[in-house]
Amino acid sequence: MAFSDDLxxxxxxxxxxxxxxxxxxxxxxxxxxxxxxxxxxxLSKLGKDGRLISIDRDSEALEIASKRCPDERQRFVKARFSQISEIISQNEMVRGVVFDFGVSRMQIKDNDRGFSFLSTQRLDMRMDKDESLSAWEVVNTYDQKRLEEIIRNYGEERQAHKIAKAIVEMRKRSAINTCIELSECISMVVGRRGKTHPATKTFQAIRIEVNREMDEIKEGLKGAFEVLASKGRLCVVSYHSLEDRLVKSFFKDLHLGKRLLILTKKPLTPTPDEIRSNPSARSAKLRAGEKL
Ligand SMILES: C[S@@+](CC[C@H](N)C(=O)[O-])C[C@H]1O[C@@H](n2cnc3c(N)ncnc32)[C@H](O)[C@@H]1O
Structure with a gap:
């Protein structure tokens, strides 16, 4: 099974x-x-002349989405969003771009994709299976210093030193092949904090490294702003402080340069009702702006 039915x-x-x-x-x-x-x-809100370009770097996601509400006003493009300005031709007037960062529920829930710390499959975490760098290479070939930096910077993990050392010690005995092997290695050196699994931050960090997520966000935001028409809207949903910091400072710089009107003085967050029905929404922040 490629994806769970659970959308x-x-x-x-x-x-x-x-x-x-x-x-x-x-x-x-x-x-x-x-x-x-x-x-x-x-699509449900657009009129007959409205058009939508739906981008994802994951072809399995596009396959699911294309079956969900087939519509001739929509075009699917398999690409990284950092390539947005290559996808849109110069004479197209884009009215709005939306980003919803991170991974989808289907990617996390699919054991074979190797994103979840409970997965018994090979460490993978590639959103795009055509890319060559996977979590296996990061975990088994990066030196200790680089691993520590990634875990500290992208996971905001205070125990990065201990974790990187444990990974390197473990792989001296034999390669760390599966997600569960990695999460057990981390659990041995980091105690559980409340309900959060001890490997959560390290897994986030490795995923960000594998998919070059921070560079993608920087380039993606720049490209989206470039292709937006005047008065066009940029809406960005982020899930952790590293992402939101990039969005906030991108918006602020454009605002100072009088090129963007910030529509959300403070980012919008989900209501308690939304969080109850969808706990994965709990850390979401929406920032929106209008190109001047
Ligand atoms: C949180 S999900 C989006 C969910 C979507 N808004 C929905 O309602 O179904 C994030 C999606 O973005 C894709 N993605 C992440 N980074 C990307 C990038 N740099 N370029 C293109 N797609 C990316 C992932 O593959 C994933 O399918």
Whole structure:
């Protein structure tokens, strides 16, 4: 089975739509299509001349999304969102771009994709299976110093030194092949903190490294702003402080340069009701801006 039937539940859906759509006959970009939660909702709001480009770097996600609400106003593109300005031709007037960072529920739940610390499969974590760098290479070939930096910087893990050392010690005996082997190695040196699994931060860090997520966000935001028409809207949903910091400072710089109107003075967060029905939404933050 490639994906679980359990689709990703779109986060802050109503709020994203309110900020994103200003012209129902315009062109919109869903830069992180996933299972198409936002894409289907955008299409339901557009008129007959509206158009949508749905991007994802994961071809399995696009396959799911394409079956969900087939529509001739929509085009699917398998690409990284950092390539957005190559996908859109110069004469196209983009009215809105939405980003919903991170991984989808289907990617995490699919044991074979090797994202979850409970997975018994090979360490993988590639959102795009055509890429060559996987979590296995990061865990088994990076030197201790580099591993420690990644775990500290991308996982904001205070015990990065201890964890990197334990990984290197363990792999001297034999390669760390599966997700569960890695999470057990981490659990041996880091105690459980409340309900959170001790490997959570390290897994986040490795995933970010494998998919070059921070560079993608920087380039993706820049490209999206470039292709937006004047008065076009940029909506960004982030899930952890590293992502949100990049978005916040990107918005702030453009605002200072009088090129962007910030529409969300403070980022919007999900209501307690949304968090109850979709706990994965709990850390979400939505920032929206309008190109001047
Ligand atoms: C949180 S999910 C999006 C869920 C979607 N909004 C929905 O409602 O179904 C994030 C998606 O973005 C994709 N993604 C992450 N980084 C990407 C990048 N740099 N370029 C293109 N797609 C990316 C992932 O593969 C994943 O499918």
């Amino acid at each position: 990703h539940q779109p986060v802050l859906l109503k709020e994203v739509m309110q900020y994103l759509i200003t012209d129902t006959d315009g062109l919109y970009i869903d830069a992180t299509t996933g299972s198409g939660g936002y894409s289907c909702e955008i």
